[in-house]
Amino acid sequence: MAKDKGLGVIHISDEVIAEIAGRATLECYGVVGLGSPGISGGVAKLLSADKFKKSVRVLRENDGIKITLYVVAEYGTNLPEVAHNLMTQVKYAVERMVDFAVESVDVNIQSIKVSR
Amino acid sequence: MAKIGIVTDSTADMPADFYESNEIKVVPLYVRFGEEEIYRDWEDIGPGEFYARMRTATELPKTSQPSVEDFTRAYEEFEGCDGVISLHLSGKLSGTIQSAQIAAENAPVPVYVIDGEQASAATGLILQGLVKARDEGQGIDRVKQIAERLAKETKILFCVESLKYLEMGGRIGRAKYLAASLLKIKPILTLVDGEVAPFKTVKSRTKALDEIAGFSKSYADGRPVHVCYAHADNSEIIPTLRDTLRGTGVELASEVEAEIGCVIGAYIGPGAFALVLRAEISN
Amino acid sequence: MAEVIKPEKIPEIIRAMLTALKLKQDEIDRLNVYPVPDGDTGTNMVLSMESVFAEVAKADGDLAAIAEAATFGSLMGARGNSGVILSQMIRGFFDAVADRGEISATGLIEGFQRATKVAYQAVKKPVEGTMLTVIKDVAEAVSSLAEGSVTVKDVLEIAVHAADESVKRTPELLPVLKEAGVVDAGGYGLVVMVKGAMAALLGAEVSVGGGESVSITRSIEQALAYTYCTELVIKGTGLDKESFEREIEHLGNSMLVVGTPEILKVHIHTDSPGLVLQAATAVGALSDVQVNNMVEQAAERTRLINASSSSDGVGVVAVATGKGVREIFQSLGVDSFVNGGQSMNPSTSEILEAVDSAASQKVIILPNNKNVILAAQQVDNLTKKDASVIPTKSIAEGLSAMLGFHFEKSLEENVKDMAEAALSVKTGEVSVAVREVNGIKKGDFVGMSAGDIMANGHSLIGTTMALVDKMVENGDQSITILVGDEVSDEQVAELSLLLADRHPELEADVHQGDQPIYHFIIGME
Numbered sequence: 001m002a003k004d005k006g007l008g009v010i011h012i013s014d015e016v017i018a019e020i021a022g023r024a025t026l027e028c029y030g031v032v033g034l035g036s037p038g039i040s041g042g043v044a045k046l047l048s049a050d051k052f053k054k055s056v057r058v059l060r061e062n063d064g065i066k067i068t069l070y071v072v073a074e075y076g077t078n079l080p081e082v083a084h085n086l087m088t089q090v091k092y093a094v095e096r097m098v099d100f101a102v103e104s105v106d107v108n109i110q111s112i113k114v115s116r
Numbered sequence: 117m118a119k120i121g122i123v124t125d126s127t128a129d130m131p132a133d134f135y136e137s138n139e140i141k142v143v144p145l146y147v148r149f150g151e152e153e154i155y156r157d158w159e160d161i162g163p164g165e166f167y168a169r170m171r172t173a174t175e176l177p178k179t180s181q182p183s184v185e186d187f188t189r190a191y192e193e194f195e196g197c198d199g200v201i202s203l204h205l206s207g208k209l210s211g212t213i214q215s216a217q218i219a220a221e222n223a224p225v226p227v228y229v230i231d232g233e234q235a236s237a238a239t240g241l242i243l244q245g246l247v248k249a250r251d252e253g254q255g256i257d258r259v260k261q262i263a264e265r266l267a268k269e270t271k272i273l274f275c276v277e278s279l280k281y282l283e284m285g286g287r288i289g290r291a292k293y294l295a296a297s298l299l300k301i302k303p304i305l306t307l308v309d310g311e312v313a314p315f316k317t318v319k320s321r322t323k324a325l326d327e328i329a330g331f332s333k334s335y336a337d338g339r340p341v342h343v344c345y346a347h348a349d350n351s352e353i354i355p356t357l358r359d360t361l362r363g364t365g366v367e368l369a370s371e372v373e374a375e376i377g378c379v380i381g382a383y384i385g386p387g388a389f390a391l392v393l394r395a396e397i398s399n
Numbered sequence: 400m401a402e403v404i405k406p407e408k409i410p411e412i413i414r415a416m417l418t419a420l421k422l423k424q425d426e427i428d429r430l431n432v433y434p435v436p437d438g439d440t441g442t443n444m445v446l447s448m449e450s451v452f453a454e455v456a457k458a459d460g461d462l463a464a465i466a467e468a469a470t471f472g473s474l475m476g477a478r479g480n481s482g483v484i485l486s487q488m489i490r491g492f493f494d495a496v497a498d499r500g501e502i503s504a505t506g507l508i509e510g511f512q513r514a515t516k517v518a519y520q521a522v523k524k525p526v527e528g529t530m531l532t533v534i535k536d537v538a539e540a541v542s543s544l545a546e547g548s549v550t551v552k553d554v555l556e557i558a559v560h561a562a563d564e565s566v567k568r569t570p571e572l573l574p575v576l577k578e579a580g581v582v583d584a585g586g587y588g589l590v591v592m593v594k595g596a597m598a599a600l601l602g603a604e605v606s607v608g609g610g611e612s613v614s615i616t617r618s619i620e621q622a623l624a625y626t627y628c629t630e631l632v633i634k635g636t637g638l639d640k641e642s643f644e645r646e647i648e649h650l651g652n653s654m655l656v657v658g659t660p661e662i663l664k665v666h667i668h669t670d671s672p673g674l675v676l677q678a679a680t681a682v683g684a685l686s687d688v689q690v691n692n693m694v695e696q697a698a699e700r701t702r703l704i705n706a707s708s709s710s711d712g713v714g715v716v717a718v719a720t721g722k723g724v725r726e727i728f729q730s731l732g733v734d735s736f737v738n739g740g741q742s743m744n745p746s747t748s749e750i751l752e753a754v755d756s757a758a759s760q761k762v763i764i765l766p767n768n769k770n771v772i773l774a775a776q777q778v779d780n781l782t783k784k785d786a787s788v789i790p791t792k793s794i795a796e797g798l799s800a801m802l803g804f805h806f807e808k809s810l811e812e813n814v815k816d817m818a819e820a821a822l823s824v825k826t827g828e829v830s831v832a833v834r835e836v837n838g839i840k841k842g843d844f845v846g847m848s849a850g851d852i853m854a855n856g857h858s859l860i861g862t863t864m865a866l867v868d869k870m871v872e873n874g875d876q877s878i879t880i881l882v883g884d885e886v887s888d889e890q891v892a893e894l895s896l897l898l899a900d901r902h903p904e905l906e907a908d909v910h911q912g913d914q915p916i917y918h919f920i921i922g923m924e
Contacts, residue, residue, distance in 0.1 A: 007540075016659065016662060026524040027523075028434070079488065090452040103902065211418055218410070218411060296731075297731055319879070
């Protein structure tokens, strides 16, 4: 990913963006874990070094970034609202840190966790 | 008994005989000094004693809205009527209207609770017009409509000696920034959408009265106007205020004087005065 | 006083909580900086609670039915992040009390405990310094009462206190709040709600206090541990994230280093951005370096919060010198200043700079000196903003103009009102003659008003009183005096006494202005 800021071209890798988006995701209220595409009914993933690799997809398109998230949400929360909050918060976190426009954030709620 | 009942709360600050002769039921708010002393506004305590204590008290008096039961009892008195108009102090300044609304839901008669978005004698002047509509024999829906229009038409301007009571009481609303002033100022305030808002800020009483006169003329715009001169422990101002209004050439349909009661007084503080204007509404 | 809460009382309590929120809605909105500073926390909380109230008002009878209605209402009506958190708290609270018939003190305590548990379980990484912290602190505080014979009122009292204390600590826990000089919006909303519930229980008027501004932390400079927010990107090969973190962590706080061995994004709050950059150049190539002064940012934000929620308000730039003079202008709503005054006229470009750096798009300029008016009037042609000049010829006129200022009004209305207000005051100024003119000796005091010499003499106070005597006209009621930096306290006291004696009709308003040149600036009306 490259952007000319007048001082030269800056490269920011998709991994950096994924990590920022991933951190914001885990702090988002209503999100209790990460999921992976293809694994539905999935279990919350343990946090590992490449923790965000499967759950956060970053795609560069035209002049913006498209982010796709796979998450586990808490049972009994208002899911559309949680998804909406997640989109806003991830978009804000990424744009604030890397100064790239985020074109879209797609949220896939892979499963619902029931806490007791 | 009239077919339409009228209920208000004690903050309308009209004299007792006005309520009596017009069969208006008044539900009192409460005034508290400290934790123990609780009085019913206008019933157990009047402005005279209240302001005297306020000037010396170390802790500011507090006020409480009437309970739901207070309103329930008031509405029960009108069982058998076509309906009750319950007109109250701005919901942005007090929770009174909430108690009224809850009580209204279970009342034995249909009760129309109206937020006058006003305070003190401004509510009083709305009541004045409301009584007239009722006594003309209008139906309940029409009276309710008139009350709402009167509420919109009524304007109050008030001057306080100090903004500290409004600020400490959490009622300063949109005039909050004025409280920051290091200069001694005489703010003229009004109510906008039921909330305290600044009207003009001046440095002397003469200027304040000039501004009030100027506003009155533009408000009247040739129409006859009902006015009320009101004061909080500051009766000396009334003749001056009256002369100011009479000097504007505005046609005065009626003039009344009022004393600002304990509840509103607790927020504007002693020494304040107010002018209320209400033009006659066309049908 | 209430021993228990009967089910039929609950709608009233929820209504009071909603009312309390509505009273503080705008303020809560303005506090909103986390997670996204979109200024809607208050609105979201109000909307969420409205849904709760609507459902509860419809429910009949017993506590179980009310609990179900509250939970349903909060789930369906949850708006925004704060709304979703709130719905979990409500679910937890009513879970704990639903089967009890009525809410006792013990029930209330367990309600707070369960609300905390359920609120925390719905997020993977709970962020402290938010609503979550406030409910947790409340639950902890009331837990200590569990064994005693307490009433629900006692429990709520402790809860109110704990919530109040907790929200004040939120800037310590969440740096982004400290940077902005605010407490957490949602946490503050929770305080407001608990106070509303307390008021309903006591049958008291819903009021959540106005005087004390718990919500905005005062001294920003003290609150911020570090001055500069430093951000940069390092490019290289084999970059070691952990070792670089160790390298810079002692330089500040709020450190965040993310990335890969090829590229690292670094964020840290520090007083030594230079050292951070040095450390970074040692390991790789730098790009995208940004160093922002957070003290200025926070001051700006606080000013905005204090001034107005709307960004389209009108700002004011005043030409003024003297610490006290500026403080008075500031207290009346002036945003920024340009140095200047008699014998030190600012240039058009200096005024332009102040106008351009003001937060508002619409700016009013107070030149406060007749020699500055022309320079000020050039600014509108040079700036992209909408700038208007009120041609004030003195500090006294400038202050009077500010009495006509109202940030909620349009630029046009303000220009009209302020120009009118400026004209209502007469100005007097007392200074020292710098050379011999018209028979006045160099070093004598001179009192001027409206461009004319009205009084002169050896004595400062004598000259000042003579000036006042000449200025007073019938109907004047107030005199404002700004004291210059060379005047002693004794002289001020003497002047005040003489004024009270000779002009009891004038209400005197005397302030330390600290202005140079003019020993006294007088405004009279």
